[in-house]
Amino acid sequence: MRNITKLVAGAGLAAGSLLTLTVGATAAQASEAPVTKAAGMTVAGGTYQGCPYGAVCIYPQDKGWNNGQPSNVYWAYGxxxxxxxxxxxxxxxxxxxxxxxxxxxxSGGTDCPSYLGAYVYTNYNLTPINSVNLTR
Incomplete structure (x- = not known):
């Protein structure tokens, strides 16, 4: 199982709250996932941890958010x-x-085992990953 965390607003949560879901978990396990406030996040739609609004960001290996310094930033679909x-x-x-x-x-955006929706982040082993494919 893998944890995926989503920045959320609404659904009874404060804007900028984090909702962690475990992929492959039962409904009971998912409902018990921790919900915490993201430091510095006020509303969805802004820069968060150095990742500009509208972009997909990858941070350096084993560095977490790396003090808001992503190593890769992607803007264009494809x-x-x-x-x-x-x-x-x-x-x-x-x-x-x-x-x-x-x-x-x-390497051309094929054989894609994992998907992240809007305002979602995860800690992922990129060793077998050779491309990211941004979609609408």
Whole structure:
């Protein structure tokens, strides 16, 4: 199972709260996921941890948020090759609405086992990942 954390507003939560969901968890496990306030996050739609609104950001290996300094920032829809990204990295989708990002094994945005919706981040092992594919 993998934890995915989503920045949320509404649903009875304060703007900028974090909702952590465990992929592969039962409904009971998911409902018990911790909810915490993200430091410095006031509303969805702004820069968060150095990731500009509308972008997808990858942070350096094993550095968490790296003091708000992402190593990779992607703005354009479509597939983008990854180079020298191994081990665990925070990946944050700071796009809006229905815009998502696929983490793909193929270098051209194919064979994509993981998807992150808008305002979602995860700590992900990028060793088998060779591209990210930003979608609407």
């Amino acid at each position: 597939a983008h090759k990854l180079y020298n990204q191994v081990g665990n990295h925070f990946v944050f989708n700071n796009q809006s609405g229905g815009a998502g990002v696929w983490l793909c094994k193929g």
